[in-house]
Amino acid sequence: MGQLTNNYDYSIHYKIWHDESDEHAELMINNLKHELSRFLPSSVTGSILDIGCGMGFALMTLKKMGYTDLYGIDIDDEQIAACIRRGLAVEKVTDTIKYLSEHELSYNIIIMLDVLEHIPVDKQILMLRAIHRALFLGGRLIVKVPNANAQLAARWRYIDYTHQSSFTEHSLSFVLSNAGFKNIIIPADGNTLNRPSRRIWKANVRAQWRRYLIHWIWRQAFVEELGEIVTSSIPFTLNMYAQADKI
16 A cells, blocks of 8 residues: 555464455455445446455455446455455555556545555555545545544554554544545444343343443543534444545
8 A cells, every 4th residue: 555565474463353264255245235335326337446455355245236347456465365266356556556546537436444544644645635536526435444432442553563543533534635535424333322121130131231331431431521512423433434525
């Protein structure tokens, strides 16, 4: 990504979370279908680029949803090889900004999931501007990053040695706006939880109450400092999504 070079074994990290089994792929596809569907247009036409495609789970998800004009790029040899074994159209790219500059006005949608945080902070807006140029007018970027508002934000920021940053909804909107994107939407996911049943003597209900109370206390800390109106728009999930349009 950008000017990063892959001179380390990144599989030490990603193999903790992912494998090439069909069972794991199906689990990832189901999760991503739920997450991505709200950001995708109703039409399944148009070209889509997945930046940092990893082992191809997002590409497999889009393919299952009916999209056919799909491409992926990544810096990691092993993950590219995993995609090729799945029959996905991918290639290894060590300089994403250069690649995008060679593909201006080429894509209807670009997705970048768990990638922006790996890019050095001083290169992030440059990367996003290159993405903006690579999109057709009316195109859309879908991005996912670590959420600095989450209860485990510090762990999520540093769980991956190659992470360069984390984001709040404000800082994510800032970099997207400075790259030229409009209609930026960052859903306030996980902002509230439903209050569990009162039958607290059941083990599963006790677990639900514990989760609810921890979340409630965390949210109240934000309300105390920022007020209810500001807090109501803050996402609290571990990861934060955004959609941003080129208009």
